[in-house]
Amino acid sequence: MTEGCRCADTQEHSGADLALIEPVLERYAGDPGSLIPVLQETQRVYGYLPKDALREIAAARKIPLAKVYGVATFYSQFHLRPRGEKVIRICHGTACHVRGAPEVTRVIVEELGAKVGETTEDRAFTIESVACVGCCGLAPVMIVGEQTHGQLDNVKARTIVATLREEAELARGEIPPSAEEEEPA
Amino acid sequence: MSAKAPVEITTAEGTTAIRICTGSGCVMNGSLDVADCFEKTLEEAGAHETVRVVRTGCHGLCENGPVVVVAPDGVFYPCVTPKMARGIVEKLVTDGSYVMDYLFRPAEGEEPIVRYSDVPFNASQQRIVLRRCGVVDPEDIDDALGLGAYDGLKKVLGELDPESLIAEIKASGLRGRGGAGFLTGQKWRFTRDAQGDTKYMICNADEGDPGAFMDRSVIEGDPHSVLEGMVIAAYAIGAHEGYVYVRAEYPLAVKRLRKAIEQAEERGLLGDDILGSGFSFRVRVKEGAGAFVCGEETALIASIEGDRGMPRVRPPFPATSGLWGKPTCINNVETLANVAWIIANGADAYSGIGTGKSKGTKVFALTGKVRYSGLVEVPMGMTVRDLVFGIGGGCGEGLDCKAVQIGGPSGGCLPERLMDTPIEYEALAEVGAIVGSGGLVVVDQKTCMVDFARYFLTFTQDESCGKCVPCRIGTKRMLEIVTRITEGNGEEGDIEKLEGLAIDVKRASLCGLGQTAPNPALTTIRYFREEYEEHISEKRCRAGVCLELSRYVIHADSCRGCAVCKKHCPVGAIWGEMKQPHTISVDRCIKCGVCVEHCPFDSIERV
Structure with a gap:
């Protein structure tokens, strides 16, 4: 809802390997209500929704691309652009808001040099704002990958970002590029 | 189980059990490691067969996590670490008592409270929906069965016909807990009376309100209470298929729900010919994809059908034309979790409360x-x-x-x-x-009510599906006005403009989102009008929250002149002699807040 119209973008090719989603399309073929699960699984495969994949889904399900695009842009869970290796999700639930989430966000944005909703230039991090992760008792909260950090303040947020940066640099320096190409599940 | 029983912690078998919370909050505080440590220490002490470690859902007191309650006495330990776990086990196996030092104290120096039910936080609570939350292992159906799960369903299928079941729920006075407060029995009545052979039962677990986690905790802590409620509701309305529409942001809830469905099916409590009654009901889990508006009934239905989750005009109501055009009953998680208790304890027991x-x-x-x-x-x-x-x-x-x-x-x-x-x-x-x-x-006092209204409007404006003009554009204009007030650009007449717009948005929007979106702004204006006025005419934010209207000051009485702030200030806005109180230049200060983070004496404040 927040992303602007980018219909024209879908004419380009993203170079995604479409064979990867064939099993998904097959499994849901003939189930008219399953467009959302199909998109969810497609995103699980690629990490985002590549343009080619959207076109493939439309063709396979015999529905207009506009409909697929409409659904994909309606729900905040779907992403049309690749995201960073690690997604930093800062909770902006009410409890987090009154306990300092805006300050924490400001610090993280400042430290990483990318705005909320953006990915850092090195594709290491994406900063996202989420409505509520339901850990209000420990507000303010942010989730990095699978890990949740609670009771944050500016100092704690800066320390966490610094650690994450170090980890990212270490990972880049030590793992040869070939080992990074994991087979998507 | 009596309604008044305050969080009674007894095990089905009467054995000793260490109940450790594995709700999302406690997991964040390391409860999984603590649980492992309990198990390991018990095994080392040779007590793993007499003392059970139960990984439960939310106990409630999230801030004191990981929360541990030891049954049968209900001894409560807050903020448990692996080291504490070893101490607790040691004491438990040597003389069966508790570790005094680890008990909960309301405040420093106060007497400790032993039992979880005696903590002030629990003393005046009354648990019906959460009757088994924090007590049972949500991934083990036997645990729930031992504490009365599906007893209500057995009674319904054995003794009641749908008509008397609906009458019972109506008599209890149960109202929808999702927000609107519609009589649940009445909703079932409408769906039962609707024409059609195929009907659907949907559980709305799309808990989208920021700052709310009740439904998540119920599903994570006791999924069977929700499933049992669904089967009973399906029997009442005559549905054989159902969905739980759950937020995708709740992965643990989704996992536990799927497991609970599987276990209930194995025991013949869900699926074909439930408990040999001839009644069949199947449940599927549908994961939402992140849209607040999908909590609205007709939007939720559109989402299950695979479309954009946009509400439509009612009537026809879902009770007559819902999912795929068939009669559909949609109940909230908490509503359904009440149902089995009402059946087991009677409508009078329920309506006697409240x-x-x-x-x-x-x-x-x-x-x-x-x-x-x-x-x-x-x-x-x-x-x-x-x-x-x-x-x-x-x-x-x-x-x-x-x-x-x-x-x-x-x-x-x-x-x-x-x-x-x-x-x-x-x-x-x-x-x-x-x-x-x-x-x-x-x-x-540190919350600015204008900023608070802006926060909620930002949320609703972003989540507005865009179908109705009053909601799509009205909330946007309202947000613009509130934002300019918080930025110090408010004008005379802005408050009146907001009030006028709010009424239009409420009156002309199609669904609950638009009809209620202006409420946070309206109530803050109603009760905190003076704060709005201060922002507009005095350009002042009394809570020190609105950045453009606040400044940083050093309190001279507590400043010791250590110069740490001066050293860290990126623009050289702080000056002062060593060991003398320092001062911040308002003109130079860029309000980055670095000084506050570094001050060792908490002398700097934003006002």
Whole structure:
């Protein structure tokens, strides 16, 4: 809802390997209500929704691309652009808001040099704002990958970002590029 | 189980059990490691066969996690670490008693409280929906069965026909807990009476309000209470297929729900020919994809059908034309979790709790600037003050409670002076708030009410599906006005403009989102108008929250002149002699806040 119209973008090719989603399309073929699960699984495969994949889904399900695009842009869970290796999700639930989430966000944005909703230039991090992760008792909260950090303040947020940066640099320096190409599940 | 029983912690088998919370909050505080440590230590002590470690759902007191309660005595240990776990086990196996030093103390130096049920946070709670939350292992159906799960269903299938079942639920006075408060029995009646062979039962678990986590905790802590409620509702309305529409942001809830469905099917409590009654009902889990508006019935249906989750005009109501055009009943998680208890204990027992038109209990997510935050369940009719001060322990930190926000983005802010309002659908509506789904956020003097209104409008404006003009454009214009007020660009007449727009948006929007979106702005204007006026005419934010209207100051009485702030200031805005109080130049300061982070004496404040 927040992303602007980018219909024209879908004419380009993203170079995604479409064979990867064939099993998904097959499994849901003939189930008219399953467009959302199909998109969810497609995103699980690629990490985002590549343009080619959207076109493939439309063709396979015999529905207009506009409909697929409409659904994909309606729900905040779907992403049309690749995201960073690690997604930093800062909770902006009410409890987090009154306990300092805006300050924490400001610090993280400042430290990483990318705005909320953006990915850092090195594709290491994406900063996202989420409505509520339901850990209000420990507000303010942010989730990095699978890990949740609670009771944050500016100092704690800066320390966490610094650690994450170090980890990212270490990972880049030590793992040869070939080992990074994991087979998507 | 009696309704009054305050969080009784006894095991089905009467053995000793260490119940450790593995709800999302406690997991964040390391409860999984602590649970492993308990198991390992018990094994080393040779006590692993007599003492069970139970990984439960939410106990409620999230801030003191990991929460551990040892049955059968109900001894409570807050903030348990692996080291503490070893000490607890040692004491337990040597003389069966507890470790005094690890017990909960309401405040430094106060006497410790031994039993979990005696903690002030729990003392006036009454648990019906959460009857098994924090007690049973949510991934083990036998645990739940031992504490009465599916007893209600057995009674329904054995003794009641759908008509008398609906009459019983109607008599209990149970109203929808999702926000609107419609009589549940009436909703079932409409769906049962609707024409059609195929009908659907949907459980709405799309808990989208920021600051609310009741439904998530119920599913994570006791998924069978929800499933049992669904089967009973399906029997009442004559549905054989159902869905649980659950937020994708709740992966643990999804996992536990799937497991619970699987286990219930294995035991013949779900699926074909349930308990040999001839009645069949299948449930599927549908994961949402992140859209607040999908909590609205018709939008939720559109989403299950694979479309954009946009609401449509009612009538026809889902009860006559819902999912795929068939009669559909949609009930909220908490509503359904009440159902089996009502059947097992009788409608009279339920309607005996609560007041006038608001019967039973309500679960709240008590959060914000409150001493004890977490999940609470209280009888309807309790005052907001008793909830915030009696159970939540007040604001703490020496700050005064300023307001309570009830009902999230659809609800309103009540000022402190109205906190004696009882928690009832009608009483809260009268003062501009709603019972809503149950988010209850306490705020103190450090919260700016204009910024608070801006926060909620940002949320609703972003989540507006865009179908109706009043909601799509009205909330945007309202947000623009509130934003300019917080930025110091407010103009005379802005408050009146906001009020006018708010009424238009409420009147002309199609669904609940638009009809209630102006509430946070309206109630903050109603009760905190002077703060709006200060922002506009004096360009002042008394809470020091609005950046453009606040500045940083060093308190001369506590500043020791250590010059740490001066060293860290990126623009050289701080000056002062060593060992003398320092000063910040308002003209130079860029309000980055670095000085506050580094001050060792907490002498710098934004005002």
